[in-house]
Amino acid sequence: MAEKTTIGKAINEGLRRAMEADPKVLIMGEDVGKLGGVFRVTDGLYKDFGADRVIDTPLAESGIVGTAIGLALRGYRPVCEIQFDGFFFPAANQTFTQLAKMHQRSGGRIRMPVVLRIPYGGGIGAVEHHSESPEAYFAHTAGLRVITVANPQDAFWMIQQAVSCDDPVVFFEPKRRYHERTEADLSGTLDSATGMDAARVARSGTDVTLLAYGPMVKTALQAAEADTEHSIEVVDLRSLSPVDYGTVFASVRRTGRAVIAHEAPVSAGLGAEIAARITESCFYHLEAPVIRVGGFDTPYPPSRLEEHYLPDLDRVLDGVDRAFDF
Amino acid sequence: MSITTAQEEPELIQLLTPDGELREHPDYPLDLTAAEKRGLYRDMVLVRRFDSEAVSLQRHGELGLWASLLGQEAAQVGSGRALGADDMAFPSYREHGVAWCRGVAPKSLLALFRGVTNGGWSPDEHGFHLYTIVIGAQTLHATGYAMGVQRDGAVGDGGSAVISYFGDGATSQGDTNEAFNFAAVNNAPVVFFCQNNQWAISESNDRQTRVPLYRRASGFGFPGLRVDGNDVFASLAVTRAALQHAREGQGPTLIEAFTYRMGAHTTTDDPTRYRIAAELEEWKLKDPISRLRAHLAGTGEGDEEFFAAVDAEAERLGEQVRQECRSLPDPQPLDIFHEVYAEPHAHIDRQRAEFADYLASFEGAGAEGGR
Incomplete structure (x- = not known):
């Protein structure tokens, strides 16, 4: 039953489902309780599930992830909200040295079903540290799964899949798309959903493959509509670790061209890795080099400049043109 | 008017003097049978023997590294024997004595330092989590685990508690301070057991703290105690009390076990570069094993026959550990890819297949072409 809803509401509903299905699922983070999170993604969960399951933590990100590890060791499935992308870094040690490695170093005895929800990306006119796209750090780290959503439908399913996954999952939420209303069906059971590792062809075409994820999917779709040539x-990649190269390669082999767009800086970004893999596996199908469109190799600028930093429709189409001008 | 933090330091909590004389303590009574006392002595002697064997295995190239617990046997065996079967311990990387008390086989510890595995035992089976090398990280794991114990309703009668081990250096870490605070605001059933062995590699206490470490607890709102860490009785009694306090739902306690690292930080360290020999000589007079031996001999609870039997057992353990270490099987190349994820991950699966093909390409190539 499709209805108009938002990514924020769909994640909220997905979390509610996950908490109803498994009493071991916990929410923890800063302001996730009575306030419902600064983006209201956990709105109402505190009221319905109580303070033992929706935990307002002290203001310390390392503490959040570190205690989530301990809770997971005790059999819980914590979903941690990191309030903003730029505030993740105090938790980097616990995430990279502890959470990501625990399963392997225990010889598979220990499972770490921990979800880190991170609102990410720019475009909301925010102050410093509230607009970043740090996904490449996570995708570079063995032991973490990294996924991101572009629409309410995926948000609803993928947050539930992340919670039920026995690996740590970093769940990136496109904050500038939180409140956009689109059609989604928030009924049905989890087993009918596409796996969270899978990419999705969001729009079919024949001339060029435009790869995007998270907040850039909408921009990519608008660019595709706008390009009459x-x-x-x-x-829509959906999963950044692992990347669904099967879907990517199949598309690029059909079209012979690939453009990758993301908000994160281009150098050593996800696009660089994907471009390399496309080149290795689709070399004889390529009509042009793989083109990357992304943020600059600069700190994220003050918000009055962010429209120049973020790849918009025109920058994406400029990338597409370069794939044809070659 | 002046601002001051001056405060008189209470004495260390001590039940057994360096001369082996038993002292009653009003707050921490301890009623041990002769057999229990002999058990603690045996634990400490065997752990020290295992530890010295590990140092020698490293010298012979059998281990990549070893972090000796020499001098800290009482703090570890005392606190380790205070733990109940349902309690959970979160060690740093020097807690070989606690591991011993939790039934972790010495060879499992050696496997880590030999480079065979990064883990090596089942934390659930032993109530003893894996060693944690990043300083202080485990204090948060212990706190989170204790928050889970609370949510399981396992606080109160017949409840369980959690203990986290760390050193004086770790008290400077943000994670340790965050753990203190998370434990305090959640009233989590966790005991923070700090072995203050006076040295964080080459840095002495005054590079880590301006106040005695036990006093850190008061700022977080829970009790802090300073115990003679070379006194196995006091370490046992105080840890027992703190664990019971936690089980009863009264929240965390910080125990500072005042002890001394008689050896190097690890086998790669050279303490002669930063500390004077006289300091070690002074601490040798407070040795945890010789004081318990003096006590047992003085009371007649241990005789020469007993001491000789423990020494003989220790020698057998040393021999056994040496054999076991050398016969630990090397892991196989494709083990690199094992268990990175709990569920299949396409990148790992592809790389494993490619590396397997690469290795197979050498098969039958003869000794010159092989690797």
């Missing part, structure tokens, strides 16, 4: 196929 080329038939653009848009692939």
Whole structure:
């Protein structure tokens, strides 16, 4: 039963489902209780599940992830909200040296079903440290799964899949798309959903494959609509670790061209890795080099400049043009 | 008017003097049978023997590294024997004595330092989590675990408690301070057991703290105690009390076990570069094993026959540990890819397959082409 809803509401509903299905699922983070989170993603959960399951933590990100590890060791499934992308870094030690490695170093005896929810990306006119796209650090770390959503439907399913996954999952939420209303069906059971590792062809096309994820999927779809010269196929990656290369390669082999767009800085970003893999595996199908469109290798600028920093429709189409001008 | 933090330091909590004389303590009574006392002595002697064997195995190239617990046997065996079967311990990387008390086989510890595995035992089976090398990280794991104990309703009668081990250096870490605070605001059933062995590699206490470490607890709102860490009775009694306090739902306690690292930080360290020999000589007079031996001999609870039997058992343990270490099987190349994830991950699966093909390409190539 489709209805208009938002990514924020869909995650909220997905979390509610996960908490109803498994009493071991906990929410923890700063302001996630009575306030419902600064983006209201956990709104109402404190009221319905209580302070033992929706935990307002002290203001300390390392403490959040570190105690989540301990709770997971005791059999719980904590979902941690990191309030903003730029505030993750105090938790980097616990995430990279502890959470990510625990399963392997225990010889598989210990499972770490911990979800880190991180609102990310720019475009909301925020102050410093509230607009970053740090996903490459996570995708570079063995032991973490990294996923991100672009629409309420995926948000609803993928947050539940992340919670039920026995590995640590970093769940990136496109904060500038939180409140956009689109159609989604928030009924049905989890087993009918596409796996969270899978990419999705968001729009079919024949001339060029445009790869995007999270907040850039909408921009990519708008670019595809706007381009009257080329038939653009848009692939929403959804999962950044692992990347669904099967879907990516199949598309690029059909179209012969690939453009990758993300908000994060281009150098050593996800696009660089994906471009390399496409080149290794689709070399004879390529009509042009793989093109990357992304943020600059600078700190995220003050918000009055962010429209120049973020790849918009025109920058994406400029990338598409470069794939044809070659 | 002047601002001051001056405060008189209470004496260390001590039940057994360096001369082996038993002292009653009003707050920490301890009623041990002769057999229990002999058991603690045996634990400490065997752990010290295992530890010295590990140092020698490293010298012979059998281990990549070893972090000796020499001098800290009483703090570890005393606190380790205070733990109940349902309690959970979160060690740093020097807690070989606690591991011993939790039934972790010495060879499992050696496997880590030999480079065979990064883990090596089942934390659930032993109530003893894996060693944690990043300083202080485990204090938060212990606190989170204790928050889970609370949510399981396992606080109160017949409840369980959690203990986290760390050193004086770790008290400077943000994680340790965050753990203190998370434990305090949640009233979590966790005991923070700090072995203050006076040295964080080459840095002495005054590079870590301006106040005695036990006093850190008061700022977080829970009790802090300073115990003679070379006194196995006091370490046992105080830890027992703190664990019971936690089990009863009264929240965390910080125990500072005042002890001394008689050896190097690890086998790669050279303490002669930063500390004077006289300091070690002074601490040798407070040795945890010789004071318990003096006590047992003085009371007649241990005789020469007993001491000789323990020494003989220790020698057998040393021999056994040496054999076991050398016969630990090396892991196989494809083990690199094992258990990185609990569920299949396409990148790992692809790389494993590619590396397996690469290794197979050498098969039948003869000794010159092989690797």
